[in-house]
Amino acid sequence: MAAGETAVLSSPLKTDVAHVCETAETGAAMARKSVSAAAAAAIVASAGPGCESRVSKSALATKLLSLSGVFAVHKPRGPTSAELLNRLKEKLLAEAGMPSSEWTKRKKQTLKIGHGGTLDSAARGILVIGIGRGTKMLSSMLSGSKRYIAIGELGKATDTLDSTGKVTDEKPYDKITQEDIEGILRKFTGNIMQIPPLYSALKKDGQRLSALMKRGKVVEAKPARPVTVYSISLEKFQPPFFTIDVECGGGFYIRSLVSDIGKELSSCASVLELTRTKQGPFTLEEHALPEDKWTIDDIAQCLERCSALFPAELALKKSKPEESNAQGLSCECVALNETKEEGDVIKTV
Incomplete structure (x- = not known):
């Protein structure tokens, strides 16, 4: 049922004669409206309690399927990017009155939702989400730079290169000065070569390196590859901790x-804390929805605001909203990862 029809069913019938005169409508027109409203009320009454709720859920499901575009959410520390995407999906389905078990049974309509750019489970910050046809825009939207605030801890190395791993080495750091760090940072600016971590989403023989490492498999490091650092600065130094602000490709x-x-x-x-503050044109402060705003209405409003961030060539290609059918729905989650090696599509139903 359309949203306008929902409003008719849930609004009380108005019979104030003065109001009728003020609206300058004819008696015949008002009579037709009264009959229609009375008929609608009769349908609701005959359907019994809970009908209005079902109508509302149907309208929400229709609105959910019509969402299309790109927006951003705030990822807390703990869940993986994929787990957070599933959490978002579950909240939207629940709000629309379509629990996951129902979605596995109905295949007539598809809700596509995905994220672009994996963020470590130990990290927090902005995660960009595509919904509907927006899933096809993620790669283009996120081709720009990313920005991070990282707190590093000197004197301690771990197997994961962050605080979640096992300590593999410890060395003195007491003679390191702020000037030493600032001088070193200049070596990591511009186009440089970097060896990816062993604990990463990069793959060997179709399996993630991190999964192989956790199973105790012997894994060789990937060769160094070219990457770009647009800017890097030391924000704070309080031994053994140092805070850097990095913008990279x-x-x-x-x-x-x-x-x-x-x-x-x-x-x-090793990394003690990591926050992504920018991804493409999206920033954590301006665009990321906190979890209490993960509602169909809030996302619809966010999509409208974020549409101004689209490059001109993408704005011209914006298509009509997805056709919706609240009677048959399914869900497809797509994750577009950071690099070409991680560019596989992950689908969950």
Whole structure:
């Protein structure tokens, strides 16, 4: 049922004569409206309690399927990007009155939703989401730079290059100065070569390196590859901790950067905290929806605001909303990862 029809069913019948005169409608027109409203009320009454709720859920399901575009959410520390996407999907389905078990049974309509650019489970920050035809826009929308705030810890190396891993080495850091770090950072600006972490979503023989490592398999490091650092600055130094602000291109690993900084300083280092503050044209402060705003209406409003961020060539290609049919729905989640090696499509139903 359309949204306008929902409003008729849920609105009380108005019979104030003065109001009728003020609206300058004819008696015949008002009579027709009264009959229609009375008939609608009779349908609701005959359907019994809960009908209005079902009508509302149907309208929400229709609106959910009509959503199309790109927006951003705030990912907390803990869940993986895929887990967060599933959490978002579950909240939207529940709001629309379509629990997951129902979606596995109905295949007539598809809700496409995906994220672009995997963020480590131990990291927090902005995660860009595509919904509807917006899933096809993610690669183009996110071809720009990313920005991170990282807190590194000197004197401690781990197998994952961050605080979640096992300590593999410890070295002194007491003679390292702020000037030493600032001098080292200049070596990591521009086009550089970087070896990706062993614990990553990169693959070997179709399996993620991180999964192989967790199973105790022997994994060889991927060869160094070219990456780009647009800017890097030291924000704070309070030994053993240092905070850096990094803007980089795709395929760049902050964990590898922090580890390499430690080695250049004749010590070692690992990431203590990591926050992504920018992804493409989206920023954490301006565009990321917190979890309490993961509703159909809030996302619809966010999609409208974020449409101004589309490049001109994408704006011209914006298509009509997805055709919707609340009677038969299914769900497809698509994850577009950071690099070409991770460019496989992950689908969950």
